[in-house]
Amino acid sequence: MIKKKHLHALALSSCLLAAPAFAQEVNLYSTREPALLNPALEAFTKDTGIKVNAVFLKDGLQERIRAEGANSPADVMLVVDVGEINAAVDAGITQPIKSEAVDKIVPAQLRPDNNWVTLTKRARIVVVSKERVAQDAITYEELADPKWKGKFCIRAGQHPYNNAFFAAYIAHNGPEKAEAYLKALRANAARKPGGGDRDVARDIQSGLCDVAVINTYYIGLMSQAKNEQKGWYDAIKPLKTTFANGGTHVNVSAAALAKNAPNKDNAVKLIEYMLGEKAQALYANGNFEFPVNTAVTDSAAVKLLGTVTPDKLPLSEVAKQRKAAADLVDKVGFDN
Structure with a gap:
């Protein structure tokens, strides 16, 4: 119909x-x-x-x-x-x-x-628990650190938001390092990747995870919510997030x-x-x-989150790596 x-x-x-x-x-x-x-x-x-x-x-x-x-x-x-x-x-x-x-x-x-x-x-950045994490800045690469084991939340790797993020990682670091990166992220996951971006904020509030990846506009929408999502917003802290050799993924x-x-x-x-x-x-x-x-x-975004310096990698180069990113997600069993 x-x-x-x-x-x-x-x-x-x-x-x-x-x-x-x-x-x-x-x-x-x-x-x-x-x-x-x-x-x-x-x-x-x-x-x-x-x-x-x-x-x-x-x-x-x-x-x-x-x-x-x-x-x-x-x-x-x-x-x-x-x-x-x-x-x-x-x-x-x-x-x-x-x-x-x-x-x-x-x-x-x-x-x-x-x-x-x-x-x-729209930037894809890292948010952490206000109560349990002290740092104010992070690189995407740092998410693979074992210190986050059992504390990391993210939506499905095959979702377009993460597909683009992982494609950017491949463009920066190559497929071999990207494969190791995805394996490390999956090993750090507090739960099976899935749900939506707002769900990771919910899971930070509940204590299930301490660190997560989210699109910035969801932070803005939660900040104006009149329901439980306002509490999720209050529980998180956005970090200045960049690639180690670049800017913020957008x-x-x-x-x-x-x-x-x-x-x-x-x-x-x-x-x-x-x-x-x-x-x-x-x-x-x-x-x-x-x-x-x-x-x-x-x-509204700048007032809430400050300015973002986009990564200088041409987005056309990111787009070229999207199939490779999808293949890697399947290869490492990221969404399993």
């Missing part, structure tokens, strides 16, 4: 295919939740007079655009996860973004060959210019607008993500 949300997306997509391309409109396809994007999109229309026709899809975005072919109305794709945006490039449904504003605002490693551009960042929400964009100029305007200070604050604050525009210093 097709869900109503998908029927709505299909109907809207059909309307777009039938409609002519007017000068003052732009067509956006996105896998993000509408509530996260709409404030920034409404501001764009108000400030520029360009109407945004948005199609929100839970999945199947690439397949939809490929099926629509050269007549696809898609101008901009906006997705979460470096693997997904890189896959769109590999599928041949994007084109490079030529924009001085993009080049000025976004670091090169966060816009590989300008095939796509990072809009916001994943991204990103935008790409569709290969056959009928409103190309307006598409570039939308991407540039999403990088401006006004839109960055509106968009990033919706989910406690870090703005890619460093001029935005008072975002």
Whole structure:
């Protein structure tokens, strides 16, 4: 049975295919939740007079655009996860973004060959028990230290968040060291890897574990919770987390210019607008993500967690190692 949300997306997509391309409109396809994007999109229309026709899809975005072919109305794709945006490039449904504003605002490693551009960042960091752990900083490599044996919690290794993290570890240290690393993490685990990121905070509060890996936006969401999750937040302490030879691992929400964009100029305007200070604050604050525009210093995530220095390793290099990371998780029995 097709869900109503998908029927709505299909109907809207059909309307777009039938409609002519007017000068003052732009067509956006996105896998993000509408509530996260709409404030920034409404501001764009108000400030520029360009109407945004948005199609929100839970999945199947690439397949939809490929099926629509050269007549696809898609101008901009906006997705979460470096693997997904890189896959769109590999599928041949994007084109490079030529924009001085993009080049000025976004670091090169966060816009590989300008095939796509990072809009916001979510860091994957280490949190510890406020009561039982004194340190304030850590490297990802230190999680393999036997001192954490029986004290480490993490969600499943095959989850996309950890797949990207392990892929980054391979890119930094090579497959042999990464295999040893995953074995050491599994040996340190207090329980079978699984659950969600908020569950590791719960398990720190209960005393099951002392150290865990979590995406930063979950920390922000728990900080505002009106239920037991506020207690989980109060029990944890975020650590300054980096690779031993680099910065903090981040994943991204990103935008790409569709290969056959009928409103190309307006598409570039939308991407540039999403990088401006006004839109960055509106968009990033919706989910406690870090703005890619460093001029935005008072975002909700920065206020709560301080600034994050993203690892300088190009995210395209991370994406190349994702299959190897998935294979290693299976090889060492990480999720068993």
